[in-house]
Amino acid sequence: MDHQLNERLQLLLQQQRAAFRAEPYPTLATRRDRLERVRALVQKHGDAFAKAVDADFGHRSVHETRLTELFTAEAAVNHALRNLASWMKVRRISTALHFLPGHNRLMPQPLGVVGVISPWNYPIYLALTPAVAAMAAGNRVIVKPSELTPRCSELLAQTVGEFFAPEEFQVVTGDAKMAAAFARLPFDHLFFTGSTAVGRHVAQAAAANLTPVTLELGGKSPVIVLSDANLSVTAERLAFSKLLNAGQTCVAPDYILCPRRMLPELAKAILAAMRRFYPTLADNPDYSAIVSPRHHQRLLDLLAEAEQGGAKLLRSHEEELDPHERKLMPTLVLNAEPEMGVMREELFGPILPLLPYDKLDQAIHIVQQGERPLALYIFGHDEKAQQRILRETHAGGVTINDCIWHLGQEDQPFGGVGASGQGHYHGEWGFRTFSKEKPVFSNPMMAGTRLFYPPYGKVFEGLLGVLRKLS
Template sequence: MAQHDPSGLVARLAAQRAAYSQERWPTLAVRRDRLKRLRALTREHGTAIAASIDADFGGRSAHETRLAELFLVAAAISHAESHLRRWTRPRRVATAARFWPARNRLLPQPLGVVGIVAPWNYPFQLSIGPAVAAIAAGNRVMLKPSELTPHFSELLARLVAGLFDPDELHVVTGGVEVGRAFVALPFDHLFFTGSTAVGRQVAMAAAANLTPVTLELGGKSPAILDPSADMTQAARRIAFGKLLNAGQTCIAPDYLMVPRGSTAKMSSDLGDAIRSLYPTISDNPDYSAIISDGHRDRLAALVQDACDKGAAVVEPVRVDLATNARKMAPTLLLGVNASMRVMQEEIFGPILPIIEYDGLDEAIAHVTAGERPLALYWFGTDARSRERVLRETHAGGVTVNDCLWHLAQEDQPFGGIGASGTGSYHGEWGFRTFSHFKPILHQPAVAGTRFFQPPYGKTFDAMLGALQKLI
């Protein structure tokens, strides 16, 4: 399929905007029909979608694609279909007694045309997931998947074109130049998932048009092991959370904090857990490859930098690069310090630094000293320590005694805070992101507000004085 010329994007946006102007409030039937078509795309083409992502990665677990992409999108569609009537209903809002008999309500309206920029690590989930929310809210959608997943991007463009009019949902393919032109378009809302560095550029491009943005970014998400934790259980759950998609997950635990003196035990338990999950690496279809040679080289450089500065490297399972050069062994780094790149950059790969802390105050201080992360994980049974961590640290979302699973909750918002993002989606939170809740005041024929109109005098003073006593 031919890639889009950046100059054609303006025409496509104009066509979608014109279509929206003819249908400014799509009926429930129209929205449900569009969601139904997305559900058909997900269910009927899952095998092809998984195969295309596998081709782009040079080895991506089909089971992980089914769980973390196809299942999550199908669940989001089902949730939206079940709740759409309630979400779209105008909402009564309390009216202060001084304004009676007027009444307030909120009317959720579509924004218009939404632009979605998706990353490469979960290309289907992070493309169609936001689109589900935007379509449920009644918007038209233009979608730009990553240039690093060309097989998937072309397949998605073809599947969408077969099920949707381009004025409803349209996939834009192309490289960096097309991406830059895309985020510079005057959308009614721009939704971006990717790195913090690129997110800053996207926000600046959108600012030129005063386009509101949702940024789903990343950061160094900590996992904190409390002294009260079941270390063996925690090790298996941390290993799974870290190594899903070979660590190429925005909410993967980026580093692990353990009580002073427990590194040896925890690294041993993590090694056992990793070997249980992935007995082999090179020829194991359950273990995903790194997306590109460039990303593989960056990860190797992080490990080498840590080694050069004194860190110890533990590889519980070795990898044969001759079999698959893009597979990277799960790697534990012990004895790390703040001077190492691995403790300064988001890792986005199967590398887990382990650092020790003395007491809860130090653990909290370490987390709060850095940028606010997209996720935080706490393991233990001490409720007082848990609540201190939850209340005294910031993170986009938290899972207690496990990793990742807060992302799958359709009744909870998902999003970052600070450098890890702005705005949220999933479930009703996504519907709100892509809607404008228009406040409406209904004024009856007889209203006391007439006493506040000129000419001003004693009546005005008396009425305003009476009201001031009520507030």
């Protein structure tokens, strides 16, 4: 079976590679046509995708799917269409004086065939946006979506097949064995979004073929609340960003560092904001479920361990939730210890630890001690403190006085650092990730470089001395 699976995947790769060799530099019109077909796919089947995601999760807010997946995928396409002509231009690059009248150019060239392994938490957006960037750059694309959202994955395969020839863009579905075999293929670039643990395996598999990889991972994204923060606005924005998709977002705030005197008031305000957004949970179409029984149980176990270890749990609502429905009670965790799972694992659920600090040094030290996260959030108006945090901590991206929204900036790169990933995409950054920026130097017939040919002597020494002074 594994042999047949590998053969099938190799055949798909060879099919796309042959098509790329026949068209190694697609025109602007061809690339625009492919991007427009992605947009048409989303527009035509948006309602079906929302229903498929809802069914896969057990329940997910249709409004959240429309905002975070369908709108954002369309926005990525529209941004690429507006800017693609300028991205594709061969750029004139400055040339050192001693190489004149030669000149430098930088030519963005498609890599070939790009593989994308996408996750379950945003199964449309995180499958299509890397594909959009890769196709804008002129590549062929094969996507392997998550097996945890099977209905959405099957629909993605069907709809991509409706709008694209298999040698242009194709989706393959399957379980973890399929994903492992997929990662071993000799792609020209492999793009993975998922957990840090799985990302390590993907990088190791790709290394056997020297396949370049972009890893969009996760981590424990911290929030630092400064002493001058507006607590009501801070609480409202934290509640929204934490409960979006029930916390199943790679850039969701994972824990809060708050001045000790402000922590009780902030916790109270966050709980109040959660109740305003979601007056009820069980029968609320706006509040999403946890994707699978295993993930739901993992979150319950983390809370139980924290409570048994002496942490205080503050639950947002009084109502009882049916575990079979997999909706999890939003819960703040106070007095969490570093060794607890809630402080060691990326939560990916509606759980939010709050930790006190007495001096900003302590908050910065806690962030520095952990692995570098995908996102970091600062609430407050003290610009000196903001700049200190920005200089002394590392994160894939930062939003100040809010959370998550840096992810939506198509004019900024998005990506991790260290354990939260490597490489970038979004907008021109995605185009460049999936391109080889080929340097080209053109030397005229009457070039001075011939003066450096042997036999060497006084002329060579004199010219080299001049160059050393000019360089």
